[in-house]
Amino acid sequence: MSIEIGNETAAPLDLEEVRELAAHVLAQMRIHPLAEVAIRFVDEPTMSELHVQWMDLEGPTDVMSFPMDELRPDGEEGMLGDIVVCPAVAAAQAKAAGHSTMDEVLLLVAHGLLHLMGYDHAEPEERAEMFDLQRHLLLTWFAEREPGRTSVPEPTED
DSSP states (O other), X not given: OEEEEEEOXXXXXXXXXXXXXXXXXXXXXXXXXXXXXXXXXXXXXHHXXXXXXXXXXXXXXXXXXXXXXXXOTTOOOSEEEEEEEOHHHHHHHHHHHTSOHHHHHHHHXXXXXXXXXXXXXXXXXXXXXXXXXXXXXXXXXXXXXXXXXXXXXXXXXX
């Protein structure tokens, strides 16, 4: 798995933890082991620019996904895509939800990865499927790292 991570902010992020979660999600979803993904952490002005450019929406958002190749479980190698996360937005959401910023960042990375794989949450059925899978992936990852942990951060409303 080629997981490229860049932090363009001053936010103190555990990039190795992000890499480990991404590797877990990709392995659990049976994405080809030679698939490539890039995860980039950006400030609010940069995220605002991307949000306007790609979604025609003002202001920063928490996470955006940019799929490249249409990789499927047990498929070919290739470039899965890019994920862009705004730690400042994640920190505000984490505070409002009562969990750590790092937990929120990990939730957003898992969420972004699922978007790269074609999952969406526009319709209630899609939302249930994607968010249940997201919760399962986070629970299994946290269980390996923190035995006894039974909760994961819940997504904020979009």
